[in-house]
Amino acid sequence: MRSLSNNLATIERAQRLRQQKITQELMDKDTTVMFEDPLENDMVLNMGPQHPATHGVLRILLRLDGETIEKCVPELGYLHRGYEKIAENMTYHEYIPHTDRLDYMSPMSNNTAIALAIENAIGIEAPPRAQWIRTLVCEVARISSHLMAMGATSMDVGALTLFLWTFRERENIYDIFELICGARFTTSYTRIGGVANDINDDTLKMLRKWLNHFAVELRRFEALVNRNRIFVERLAGVGYMPPEKAIALGLTGPCLRGSGIARDLRRDEPYLLYNELDFDVITNNDCDVWGRYLVRVTEMKESMKILHQLLDKPKTGDFMLDDAKNVLPGKSQIYTKMEELISDFMLVNFGAMPPKGETYTAIESPKGELGFFIVSDGTGHPWKLKIRSPSSSNLQALKFMAEGSMISDIVAIIGSIDPVMGEADK
């Protein structure tokens, strides 16, 4: 009983300290001493964690002068579920489904990232067919995520229609995901050493058909908003992020490329099949919300280009590596063969065991650089698994982009950063 009340007191003190820190940052002064000023023009506005524009449970404290933001203090952590700690109590295989819940707008690329990270830690490589499938689903996931960003940005500035249009296309993507792996949203598609199952030709045909349809749809989307003067004026010149600052803050993905810096892990540190593909790294020198929006829209076109290339040159062969120590055998084999049954038992109970050491593997997820830092002590569980999530890094820029702009701008800025709180808070 005593320890409980002790604990409560500690929690309370920690909360008070946190609150104090936030207030101090917000008010730019020591708030333990308060001055009565009846004609104080400043207003403190608490945005979130329950707010339609904050894309989840982001909380932002704003100090306003009229409609102008004087100070902006984002507070993260409302969706913290301890995924890094959870990983320490799991085998590597068991952790894959958890990555679906990181960036839930593109679970496929998270699955791919964790699979690549574990394979890198173990020192194996998936067969070409698996790599081909992973590249394919990664790019579809990129389109899905960028569609969400495009729709959300336009909804935040008041154009609800485009949001619903983009969601219809995302619905088609979900249909394709369902055909690929059986799940629409939480895919958990990759496995160590490959993917859960092969993609059949009908699905690929459907994907090709959708790509042709989407090219037309995307032109319609652009026709609706890209030359709309209100839309452009709402985005252009808002949320300025100079390139030097973007690098200093560690921005990645469209946020960085929107500031004119051509960094894309797909080209700079090729993984999967990206070095065989022909695509451009999209940048924009506007450094504002409009620039980031354009980068995303153009990247969708690049992704379509990549997908066409992939569909034209399919790789054949096994979709799973033949490695009994690390790769789960197929179900039919487990039921019929002794050897496979034993290795499945070992893998499920003790997990794939990477050698002792540290590895860091990153991919270019739709939001930016998504990396997994794995410290292995040679057992089946990671000793430490650190997630370098792009949303969390990109959100650091919010403060600098928002200060000096107006309330209406902050929603556009959040939309352009495109954070997914599941990933930012981990």
Added chain:
Amino acid sequence: MEQWLVQSLVLGLKMFLIVNGLLIAAAYLVYFERKISAWIQNRIGPNRVGPLGLFQSFADVFKLYLKEDIIPTLANKGFHAIAPVISIGIAIAVYAVIPFGEYFYLGGEKVYLSIAPHINVGLLFILGMSSVGVYGLTLAGWSSNNKYSLLGGLRSSAQMISYELSMGLSLIGVLMISGSLDLMQIVQSQTGGQWNIFFQPLGFIIFLVSAFAETNRTPFDLPEAEPELVGGYHTEYSGMKFGLFFLAEYVNMVTACAMMVLLFFGGWDVPFLYETLGLEQGSVLRALVQFGVVVGKMIPFLFLFIQTRWSLPRFRYDQLMSLGWKVMLPLALANIAVTGIIMMIFQ
């Protein structure tokens, strides 16, 4: 005494018809707004309540009535309760002077298709009332004791002041042409296809834009911008109080369309229509046709209001202000000057 009683009865009946007609019109506007937005957004829209979902709005109103009315603890309760009443009351009060046609004889009694015909400051009354209507939103925003609501209330009052000016000035050209503030006479001056839209195209455009701003419709719906201000002035309203704001918005929309038709599109005038149909002045049928013509002319504008809402993004506060003061106001003033000069030349 008999005369007096009949007049009161007719007046009462007219008021009853106007108020209920407006509320039903608003309900169906909501339905059509939802249907049209659904068509625009690749959806189906309401289709469950009644055939084609036609009774959806009534189901909505019924739901709003049954909902719990939540008043925030720290709200200013009196103002919180009265704000929606101001909104809807003033929105409907405007119809005292809006004519839907001329008149007809009913048993020797001359019955106008307007509650108060021949008010010689009718247009000023409408402008005054629509400018007072903003207090509903402002008070709602202030009394809720919520910062989002307050910002919404502030935005609505700033927006109203800015666009009221250009709205009033855009109509001066019309007044100069027709030489009256009485809506009946303004319509009569446009008889025979001499609609003001042909003489005042710029005035009409300014009026249209200002009307969008005055009715708080996209792209000028800043007071209730849902992404940033959650719900703006009506964040803390629930139940039928929210419903009243909602109704007021649609009634204002109908008012704006009625004004466009009466001031710029000749009201009930259609060249050669009444002559071809052989309807004589003062017959009931003629009055009904006139009413039909006015409503029929309003429908395209209502559609425009709805379609615009679902295809345009929203302005930012400073953009709204600069558009109002730096573009609309000078244009309206220039319109007056040009109209004046042309009238001087041709007189």
Added chain:
Amino acid sequence: MSTTVILFSILAIAAIATGVSVIINKNPVASAMSLILHFFALAGLYLTLNAQFLAAIQILVYAGAIMVLVVFVVMLLNLGKESALTERFNPRTGIAVSMGVLLIAQLAIAFFGQPTGYNQLSDKAALNGTAESIGTVLFTEYLFPFEAISLLLLVAIVGSILLAKKQQKESV
């Protein structure tokens, strides 16, 4: 009693009541709202005098525009803490009170010095209240004062913009 008198008494009482409520209300927004109601009562009084144009303008300009600005400022400043706003006695208050007393005395003399009784409006008054007649008078007989006032207003607008601009520069 004729309907005019009844209307007059209702409106006059409403005007006085709302006027008092403007002063005694602690809440600035409630004060402003009372003032708006007061303007409505005044507009009603104008209507009983057959001055429709004046009544409409009263609502359009005072209730619809000027008071919106007042409410805007009151809300923007968020004058919540009334204690900080209470005034202590100073010479200005004294002067204001004495001027008020003087005004009441003057009104009393005007009211009781005149023969009492309600004067019927002449038929011409109905014509004088319309927009046409006011416009005609304003642009012929009183053209010079009209232009002078518009010049004055222009100066005031330019002045206020100048003041607002300067303040902005300092704060940046």
